Amino acid sequence: MTIATPAQRWPVRAGPYLGPILALVIWELGARALSDAFVLAAPSAILIYLSDNAALMARALGVTLGNAAAGFVIGNLAAIALATLAVVWPRSDAMVRGLALLVFCLPLVATGPILRVVFGPGPWPQIVLAALAVYYTTLIPLLVGLRALPTGWLDLVRSYGRGRMAALIHVRAMAALPYLVAGLQIAAPAAFLGAMVGEFTGAERGMGVLTIRAMRGMNVEMTWALASVATAVAVLGYLAIGWIARLFMADEPPVILAAPAEGGRKGSRAFLTVLAVAAAMIAIWWGGLRLLNLSPFFAKGPWDVFEALFLAPDAAATRSTLANAMRETGVFLLPGYVAGLAAGAVLAMLVVLFPAISGTAMPVAIALRSVPIITTAPLVVLILGRGALGTVVLVAIMVFFPTFVACLHGLRQAPGRVMDVMRSYAASPWQVLLRVRIPAMLPAFFAAARMNVPASVLAVTVVEWLATGNGIGSVMALSASLSDYDMLWSSVALVCVLSAMGYACVGLLERRVLAAYAPEQLA
Amino acid sequence: MxxxxxxxxxxxxxxxxxxxxxxxxxxxxxxxxxxxxxxxxxxxxxxxxxxxxxxxxxxxxxxxxxxxxxxxxxxxxLSVAFQDPSLLPWRSVRKNIELALDLARRPKKDDDIDQLIRLVGLDGFAETRPAELSGGMRQRAAIARALSTKPxxxxxxxxxxxxxxxxxxxxxxxxxxxxxxxxxxxxxxxxxxxxxxxxxxxxxxxxxxxxxxxxxxxxxxxxxxxxxxxxxxxxxxxxxxxxxxxxxxxxxxxxxxxx
CATH class of the missing domain: 3.40.50.300 (P-loop containing nucleotide triphosphate hydrolases)
Incomplete structure (x- = not known):
């Protein structure tokens, strides 16, 4: 038996810190070597910039944090209200999930300018965008948590003649707490991301405004300083919520990225559900515009979009513009999406096969999962240029981290007894990976793949908007600046529907694959 | 009755x-x-x-x-004691018994609860959470909970x-x-x-x-x-x-x- 001495233990304790320290050193040396290329700012240069411009950065950070905090509260309260409704009134569940998904699929890049026109120059567009960015990431784990409890607990409540509300108050609420914390941890950086995207769309102050200014001025130090601060704030938000939760919770927050796969509704029932959700969405859209009494010049309703796409004299041209833009976007989006998924899954498998690297990889990955990758878009553009490569890489990075963390979690959830059986037959690590761990990983992989559909759409549209000038992101930016609101609303509707369809297609593929390779994983 | x-x-x-x-x-x-x-x-x-x-x-x-x-x-x-004790893990034995009284809308009397805990042999474990109890003790706690509402x-x-x-x-x-x-x-x-x-x-x-x-x-x-x-x-x-x-x-x- 080997007994660990203090001398043996220190590298193990230092494991989580070695990766970041090594990365910082490589970053510093790389930046110094590439100082003539104007793409990479060294950590030392970033620190100098931050110290020289501390007041400016602090003011901008304060504004963005305020907006993000307001959006965080509003979005999470909405998520809690919706989850409560779905649990107390189960018939509303499909409708709540469907509408929530559609709203989550709204492209923030286009929603931002629309909200700017609706709310004017104040903070509300940023706050609403922050709320939109967080509510889904809280809603989904919360719905899972409110339901993931032994039936005996619910039977207990029912045996005393009490209903769903009593079950919610006495049993479900506490049982769902770890899941709520998991959602809030992801929501904290997402709120910051939403607020920054909101500031891209014509705000007067904040980190997003400075990011646009840095990009336009090709200010490398400022761009890197802003991205570093955004990253640090996001990671701190993630860690702070985890720390607060651990003060009163015994269990670690679970890793949940999307609702687990369901057996699927059959045929006509599924079709009716989709129709009902679509009808409700159109009714909310139409009713919302009526209620707010907005000018029809920029507030386009469902009928206006239908008219612009099919009845107007230039309908064919509008459709052609949108189709070309979607084709351009698809060329960047699909390779980036697939590459990000593959890289995340493969790296997670490598970490499991070679556990020595997991001590370093896991804390870094969990921290980086919380980084609003989109705020680093200007960096990717700086390094890789405004072409296809930069866009594909950014989409891949956006998809990579959640996939990696989810897959690693899934691979490690392989049932212990089955692992013991494999060990008793002296199975090799490869055999264990192929026969036990990968089937155990599949639900987490597909959950990440589903949630990454809207995330990758957000990434590609932001890069197109900020940098490349191609695709649907550029069409949305251009139509917003030209006040072509028919085109803008049509783009929003199209992207939203296609994202939701992409989500549904991944769900369909998930059910097929799970039915074939891991049928026990289907709820 | x-x-x-x-x-x-x-x-x-x-x-x-x-x-x-x-x-x-x-x-x-x-x-x-x-x-x-x-x-x-x-x-x-x-x-x-x-x-x-x-x-x-x-x-x-x-x-x-x-x-x-x-x-x-x-x-x-009526009260049911399930095959699985179905104790809420975040509540102590006493709080699990109180849950039944809350759900049944019965008054919570500390003396009655203490007596019940003694009866099922869990004296000294009233403030203990289920995870710290053996299987038999959990079962007794569940039976105490079932009896608490005097069904x-x-x-x-x-x-x-x-x-x-x-x-x-x-x-x-x-x-x-x-x-x-x-x-x-x-x-x-x-x-x-x-x-x-x-x-x-x-x-x-x-x-x-x-x-x-x-x-x-x-x-x-x-x-x-x-x-x-x-x-x-x-x-x-x-x-x-x-x-x-x-x-x-x-x-x-x-x-x-x-x-």
């Missing part, structure tokens, strides 16, 4: 056509302890869940003290199923006195024949699925009963009678299944 339970032509067929309980009529006398004994998966728990109002019968009806089960549920006049009808679904043999014997010795003192009508589901004989006034032997009554056996042994009694011939005779009924039920059902 205890209540008689009357089941009339009660049956249950699940979605997919699995028949769990064949049409059955039976009466559970007020204040008596009745054991439902049968092989695993025969439908005894389903029968119990229908009486508890947790499962809707496919046909037939149930009355508890002349009222439908919904009325008993509404008044929180007219007590339903026990294999309450000692998850505990070791020694604890099982100890629980079987101690607990009947508690629920008998409260005068509740008690229905106990078990697949342990000796446990059924030890605890009940009457044993209903059920056939393999779909459950139907094979034999109704009176247990007229004196109370209180102890594990010593299990070694007496009259106890053994009833055990033999139950085993014979179970074998008869199996023999009748298996040829049908083979056809």
């Amino acid at each position: 205890s209540a008689a339970v009357i089941c009339t032509d009660l049956s249950k067929t699940f979605k997919g056509g699995v028949e769990a309980v064949a049409p059955t009529s039976l009466t559970f006398a007020a204040g008596q302890t009745t054991a439902l004994v049968g092989p695993s998966g025969c439908g005894k728990s389903t029968l119990l869940r229908m009486i508890a109002g947790l499962e809707q019968p496919s046909a037939g009806q149930i009355t508890i003290g002349g009222q439908p089960p919904e009325e008993t549920l509404r008044k929180a006049n 007219d009808l007590l339903l026990l679904d294999e309450p000692f199923g998850a505990v070791d043999e020694l604890t099982r014997q100890q629980l079987a010795n101690d607990l009947p006195g508690i629920w008998e003192a409260r005068g509740a009508t008690t229905i106990l589901v078990t697949h342990s024949v000796s446990e059924a004989v030890m605890l009940s006034d009457r044993i209903i032997v059920l056939s393999p699925r779909p459950a139907r009554i094979v034999e109704d056996i009176a247990v007229d042994l004196p109370r209180p009963r102890s594990s010593d009694q299990a070694r007496r011939p009259e106890f053994g005779a009833i055990v033999d009678q139950v085993f014979a009924a179970l074998a008869h039920g199996m023999a009748e059902t298996l040829p049908k299944a083979a056809q």
Whole structure:
């Protein structure tokens, strides 16, 4: 038996810190070597910039944090209200999930300018965008948590003649707490991301405004300083919520990225559900515009979009513009999406096969999962240029981290007894990976793949908007600046529907694959 | 006040056509302890869940003290101790018992709760959470919770199923006195024949699925009963009678299944 001495233990304790320290050193040396290329700012240069411009950065950070905090509260309260409704009134569940998904699929890049026109120059567009960015990431784990409890607990409540509300108050609420914390941890950086995207769309102050200014001025130090601060704030938000939760919770927050796969509704029932959700969405859209009494010049309703796409004299041209833009976007989006998924899954498998690297990889990955990758878009553009490569890489990075963390979690959830059986037959690590761990990983992989559909759409549209000038992101930016609101609303509707369809297609593929390779994983 | 339970032509067929309980009529006398004994998966728990109002019968009806089960549920006049103790992990033993009183809208009296905790042998563990208790202690806590609301009808679904043999014997010795003192009508589901004989006034032997009554056996042994009694011939005779009924039920059902 080997007994660990203090001398043996220190590298193990230092494991989580070695990766970041090594990365910082490589970053510093790389930046110094590439100082003539104007793409990479060294950590030392970033620190100098931050110290020289501390007041400016602090003011901008304060504004963005305020907006993000307001959006965080509003979005999470909405998520809690919706989850409560779905649990107390189960018939509303499909409708709540469907509408929530559609709203989550709204492209923030286009929603931002629309909200700017609706709310004017104040903070509300940023706050609403922050709320939109967080509510889904809280809603989904919360719905899972409110339901993931032994039936005996619910039977207990029912045996005393009490209903769903009593079950919610006495049993479900506490049982769902770890899941709520998991959602809030992801929501904290997402709120910051939403607020920054909101500031891209014509705000007067904040980190997003400075990011646009840095990009336009090709200010490398400022761009890197802003991205570093955004990253640090996001990671701190993630860690702070985890720390607060651990003060009163015994269990670690679970890793949940999307609702687990369901057996699927059959045929006509599924079709009716989709129709009902679509009808409700159109009714909310139409009713919302009526209620707010907005000018029809920029507030386009469902009928206006239908008219612009099919009845107007230039309908064919509008459709052609949108189709070309979607084709351009698809060329960047699909390779980036697939590459990000593959890289995340493969790296997670490598970490499991070679556990020595997991001590370093896991804390870094969990921290980086919380980084609003989109705020680093200007960096990717700086390094890789405004072409296809930069866009594909950014989409891949956006998809990579959640996939990696989810897959690693899934691979490690392989049932212990089955692992013991494999060990008793002296199975090799490869055999264990192929026969036990990968089937155990599949639900987490597909959950990440589903949630990454809207995330990758957000990434590609932001890069197109900020940098490349191609695709649907550029069409949305251009139509917003030209006040072509028919085109803008049509783009929003199209992207939203296609994202939701992409989500549904991944769900369909998930059910097929799970039915074939891991049928026990289907709820 | 205890209540008689009357089941009339009660049956249950699940979605997919699995028949769990064949049409059955039976009466559970007020204040008596009745054991439902049968092989695993025969439908005894389903029968119990229908009486508890947790499962809707496919046909037939149930009355508890002349009222439908919904009325008993509404008044929180029944308690169930499940096979799994179903204690909430974030609540201590005391808080788990208080939960039942909250749900049943009964007043929470500390003295009553303390007495109940003592009765089930958990003195000193009132503030302990379930994770720190053994399986037998959790089961006792669940039984204390079930008794706390002083129900007219007590339903026990294999309450000692998850505990070791020694604890099982100890629980079987101690607990009947508690629920008998409260005068509740008690229905106990078990697949342990000796446990059924030890605890009940009457044993209903059920056939393999779909459950139907094979034999109704009176247990007229004196109370209180102890594990010593299990070694007496009259106890053994009833055990033999139950085993014979179970074998008869199996023999009748298996040829049908083979056809």
